[in-house]
Amino acid sequence: MDLLHRTPTFLLRSDRQSRPMVNHTNHCEHHCCPRGRRDFPAARTTPAPACRTSVPPPPTRSESMRIPKIAIGAILTSATLVLAGCGSGSDTGGSSTAQGAGTIVVAMPLPLTSGNATTAQQILNAGELAVKEINAAGGAGGKQLEIKSYDDQLTADETAKVTQRAITVDGAQVFIGAYTTIEGLAIRQLTDPRKIVFMSPSTISPQLTDGSQFVFRTTHVQTDYPALFAAAAKNLGMKKVVVLHDDSPSGSTLWEATNTALTEAGVTAGTEVGYALNATDVSSAIAAVKAQDPDGIVLIGSSAADAGLDIKTMAEQGLDVPVLGLSSPVAPDAVRIGGDAYKQIKIYSIQNKQPDKPAYAEFAKKYAAEYGGTAEEAAGGLAEPAGATYDAFMLLKKALDVTGGDTDGDKLKAALVALPPYAGVAGKEGSTISWANGPNGFSNAMSTLEYDPESGLLITAP
Structure with missing residues (x-):
């Protein structure tokens, strides 16, 4: 049986009829996709307008070898055009109409119809799980939380559109979400001027937080990774490593520091090879890696679909060497696309996660109870x-308890910064989250995990 059919169904499913205080705005009039399906459409056939004056009903539950890096200015320009077209607004800390109500709207833009759809769904599920617990315990700062989710399609343009809609139409007062820096920068361009707090559980590029007072990470920043890649490669016995990367903000900037770290660790660094984000053919890139005869690859990419295609193409070309990467090579969508290649090629992942950590195991147990499957499957299989999303909501609740439910950006920012170190679900055992010294919550909290093709789960690497 191939891995497409081995993927635990709980990773893809959320089939309850309704959840209180959760509103899924898929922003996808022609494709109201049921939540958790494998066959999300790649894009809708008719683009939604950037700004709307009414809220539609919610959907039913739903290569060259060196590619220049993505122009960050283009991402910001998309958001600026949306802001200019819809009016920048003067509200701070969310919609003034929502501020006085007993509900706090949390917007979650996510790539629900992209090559990272399964991971995006898991992020949303974790947020819903946290909100259910928070609301059942009396809310945050005396107010109930309500999630409104949006399909950003993993593009800057669509992310800017749904962010503007979330703020001006749906009254979002806090943002938690975005899978990649591409989305994160588009969100920040619209939230920062309004002093709306944006909490990121996934994006690692320092560009997301540079110069911002209102963006907070519940994950690592990318500058933590090169030394960890090098140490893991050395521990795994790799002698010559080629860095394979996409042209995302992280991929195009992280490869050079990784090569430096490999060299300093005594590992020979080959010539890096790049490919375009959301590629449909990586055969020339894989051939260029193979020509260097490495005994290991460091894969730096944002898209799970790309990572799965990379590994599948490696197997097709007979490049049977271990891969060490971020979380994308072991994300459910990557495994689905890579198929049997995951039985042939060893995959390792540096992650802000330890499956056997007691707090994570408890979270996995709750997730499995809510969405199906076993606690073991959730602990080893969740992206x-x-x-990190669950932690973001729990920290938001603590900060709102301090502000009395006030989402004013300056007050909420101050409350988040003043929180004591928090031992959450994410990170390795003994790690804590704190923003006292800056926007990056974690430091030295990652583990090296190995993908087990028999169980389809992650285990601690030897």
Whole structure:
């Protein structure tokens, strides 16, 4: 049986009829996709307008070898055009109409119809799980939380559109979400001027937080990774490593520091090879890696679909060497696309997650009870940002308890910064989250995990 059929169904499913205080705005009039399906459409056939004056009803539950890096200015320009077209607004800390109500709207833009759809769904599920617990215990700062989710399609343009809609139409007062820096930068361009707090459980590029007072990470920043890649490669016995990367903000900037770290660790660094984000053919890139005869690859990419295609193409070309990457090579969508290649090629992942950590195991147990499957499947199979999303909501609740439910950006920011170190779900055992010294919550909290093709789960690497 191939891995497409081995993927635990709980990773893909959420089939309850309704959940109080959760509103899924898929922003996808022609494709109201049931939540958790494998066959999300790649894009809708008719683009939604950037701004709307009414809220539609919610959907039914739903290569060259060196590619120049994505122009960050283009991402910001998309958001700026949306802001200019719809009016920048003067509200701070969310919609003034929602501020006085007993509900706090939390917007979650996610790539629900992209090559990362399953991971995006798990992020959303983790957020819903947290909100259910928070609301059942009396809310945050005396108010109930309500999630409104949006399909950003993993593009800057669509992310800017749904972010503007979330703020001006749906009254979002806090943002938690975005899978990649592409989305995160588009969100920040619209939230920062309004002093709306944006909490990121997934994006690692320092560009997301540079110069911002209102963006907070519940994951690592990318500068933590090169030394960890090098140490893991050395521990795994790799002698010559080629860095394979996409042209995302992280991929195009992280490869050079990784090569430096490999060299300093005594590992020979080959010539890096790049490919375009959301590629449909990586055969020339894999051939260029193979020509260097490495005994290991460091894969730096944002898209799970790309990572799965990379590994599948490696197997097709007979490049049978271990791969060490971020979370994307072991994300459910990557495994689905890579198929039997995951039985042939050893995959390792540096993650802000430890499956056997007691707090994570308890979270996995709750997740499995809510969405199906076993606690073991959840602990070893959930994508890395799921636990970090749960932590983000729990920290938001603590900060709102301090502000009395006030989402004013300055007050909420101050409350988040002043929180004591928090031992959450994400990170390795003994790690804590704190923003006292900056926007990056974690430091030195990652583990090296190995993908087990028999169980389809992650285990601690030897």
